[in-house]
Amino acid sequence: MCDQCLLRLENSKKREGDVVKKRMLLTSMVMLGAALLFAGCVTGEKPEDAVQKQLEAFKAGMLAEDIDAIMAPFSESFSHYELGDKAGARDYMSQAVDMGYLEGLEVNIENAEKKIEGDTASVYPIELSGPFGLVTLELIFTKEAGGWMITGLDASGI
Secondary structure, X not given: OOHHHHHHHHHHHHHHHHHXXXXXXXXXXXXXXXXXXXXXXXXXXXXHHXXXXXXXXXXXXXXXXXXXXXXXXXXXXXXXXXXXXXXXXXHHHHHHHHOOOOOOOEEEOOOOEEEEEOOEEEEEEEEEXXXXXXXXXXXXXXXXXXXXXXXXXXXXOO
């Protein structure tokens, strides 16, 4: 074949390669868009439902005396006037588990009311009864990138 024919053949293959790359890029963009749309639908959960799931996760962790499960709904930005940050809350809860305060624990969330204002939710009353007596909790949730997380709490009856 002549040099000119080889050059045309080479350019033709290059254009075909460019077309394939463009199709792959377009397909990838469509797939990414669909994934983002799906994620938006999934995270489009009602705030009340999302807070309820986190409340139930907290309750399940308390009943199981599982410190990791208890702390899972806690935000990294959790703060409390006595416990300090999330690490302080974890330490406190670990001590409660170690000392047997969660044995036979009852957690009543049936009467808990959720008040949601923007990206903040208050859930009260959460009634805990166990070897320590009766404690009523208010949990404060804040909507974060990872969902609704516990960012504060108040306890009465201790």
